[in-house]
Amino acid sequence: MILGIDIGGSFTDMLLYDGKNFFIHSTVPTSMEKVKNEIEKIPDVDSIGIAIAAWLKEGKIMHAPNLPFKEFDLKLDVPYIMENDANCFAYAVSKIFNEKNLVGITVGTGIGMGIVIDGKIYHGMGLAGEIGHTFIGGDEPCVCGGKGHLECYFSGWSIRKRHGKEAKELFEKNKFPYDENFEIFCRALANATLLFDPSIIAIGGRIGGRLSKEKLHKIYDFLPSQFQPEIKVIKDDYMVAKGACYLAEEMKNKL
Ligand SMILES: [Zn+2]
Structure with missing residues (x-):
């Protein structure tokens, strides 16, 4: 086993x-x-x-x-x-849906991204895909020690920081503020799409798996029309x- x-x-x-x-x-x-x-x-x-x-x-x-x-x-x-x-997430999506080129994004406490190219996890020098720590703007401190990163705007920890104890209750009542800074998240995913031209953008994790696929179509607003990745919300924790x-x-x- x-x-x-x-x-x-x-x-x-x-x-x-x-x-x-x-x-x-x-x-x-x-x-x-x-x-x-x-x-x-x-x-x-x-x-x-x-x-x-x-x-x-x-x-x-x-x-x-x-x-x-x-x-x-x-x-x-x-x-x-x-x-x-996030690499494991992307790899599982690749195996289960039989897709060889994709990006997988997990949103939970933080944000991770796994890149699968030709059926294999792409590591770069080891740390490829750390989209959660790409610079968005501002000087909000990030958990990594940097400032103004994507996670500061859209992640479990940043929502908890903004809403305090209420965040857990909002999550349990299915009233989590998923719309907060959602457009910034979609822009980051569009940027990832332009870099890797994946066939699928798979989004999962305890927060990501609860996002609306229809709302995620916002990603297309930031992409040239030649880029049409399928957006998949993976509801499997x-x-x-x-x-x-x-x-x-x-x-x-x-x-
Ligand atoms: Zn960071």
């Missing part, structure tokens, strides 16, 4: 995969100890895929502004592979964990 773990800024999702079907295992608040306890409860795991909301280079965490810990220091007895969460499972399966097959 393969275990896929999606370690996000607020929650960690775990999914089991037998090579054919996925089985939801659990969701716990993100902390190293809770993740460790959950893994120990699962017998017969032969490989693990870990998707993490962090900047990675060669499998090492370089920067993790949205995580409650700075280092991943779990000692695991089985082979594992660690990959950026386990898409990132699924991508981690696929990567762990491929790693296992290569061993």
Whole structure:
């Protein structure tokens, strides 16, 4: 059995995969100890895929502004592979929809982007796709240490910052202020489209998966008409964990 773990800024999702079907295992608040306890409860795991909301280079965490810990220091007895969460998301979309060129955007606590080119995750020097930290304007401080980044305008943490405790309640009542700075988000996605000309822009994550596809058509307002990517809203909160499972399966097959 393969275990896929999606370690996000607020929650960690775990999914089991037998090579054919996925089985939801659990969701716990993100902390190293809770993740460790959950893994120990699962017998017969032969490989693990870990998707993490962090900047990675060669499998090492370089920067993790949205995580409650700075280092991943779990000692695991089985082979594992660690990959950026948005990359896992984009990869799962590529596998499930059989699309070879796409971008996947996750919006949760922060914003991530995974790029799939010719069926493979594109890493650049390791950190490709950090659209959440592209400069939009202004001097609002960002969690990464910069200022005026996309996440300062549109992300779970910035909405929480603006609305305080009320944000959680708004989310649960399905009254989250998704429209706040929405156009800025759409402009950023249009820019990504111009850079990669994907066949699909897939949008997911706990906030992204709840955005309206019709409203996201705003992206087309900022694109030349020759660019017509399909916009897909992925309502599956386990898409990132699924991508981690696929990567762990491929790693296992290569061993
Ligand atoms: Zn930033």
